[in-house]
Amino acid sequence: MYKLSISPEAKDDLVKIKSNISKERCNTHAAVNLVTKITRKIRGLTEHPEIGAPLSSVLDIQTDFRFLVCNNYLIFYRLENRTIYVSRILYSRRNYMRILFGKLSEDEEI
Numbered sequence: 001m002y003k004l005s006i007s008p009e010a011k012d013d014l015v016k017i018k019s020n021i022s023k024e025r026c027n028t029h030a031a032v033n034l035v036t037k038i039t040r041k042i043r044g045l046t047e048h049p050e051i052g053a054p055l056s057s058v059l060d061i062q063t064d065f066r067f068l069v070c071n072n073y074l075i076f077y078r079l080e081n082r083t084i085y086v087s088r089i090l091y092s093r094r095n096y097m098r099i100l101f102g103k104l105s106e107d108e109e110i
Contacts, residue, residue: 002045002046002084003046004083005084005086007086009088010087017031017035017091018035037071038071041068041075045084049079049084050066051068052066052077053066064078065087066078073090073091074089074092076088076089076096
């Protein structure tokens with residue numbers, strides 16, 4: 001079984017997701033349900049760490065990041081020495097490339 005490590009940024013992402021859904025929909029129950037669903041997916045990685053698609057399979061970039069889709073959110077993680085490092089949990093329509101990697105180059109569109 002793999003160990004799980006969640007970055008401070010990913011923890012903050014979960015807090016923001018819960019807060020935003022609660023405020024936008026005025027529905028704390030929906031926010032809690034979504035965060036619960038995301039955390040279940042993350043915990044499931046300990047038994048099936050390679051279930052997420054490699055990010056390099058959908059983008060023309062070499063990276064060891066993998067991702068899982070949960071509703072409209074993407075869970076970005078890496079595998080290293082039997083540990084799963086969850087880096088970020090981002091809304092799928094955000095510019096996650098810029099968030100994950102910063103600006104790549106002057107001429108490269110993200």
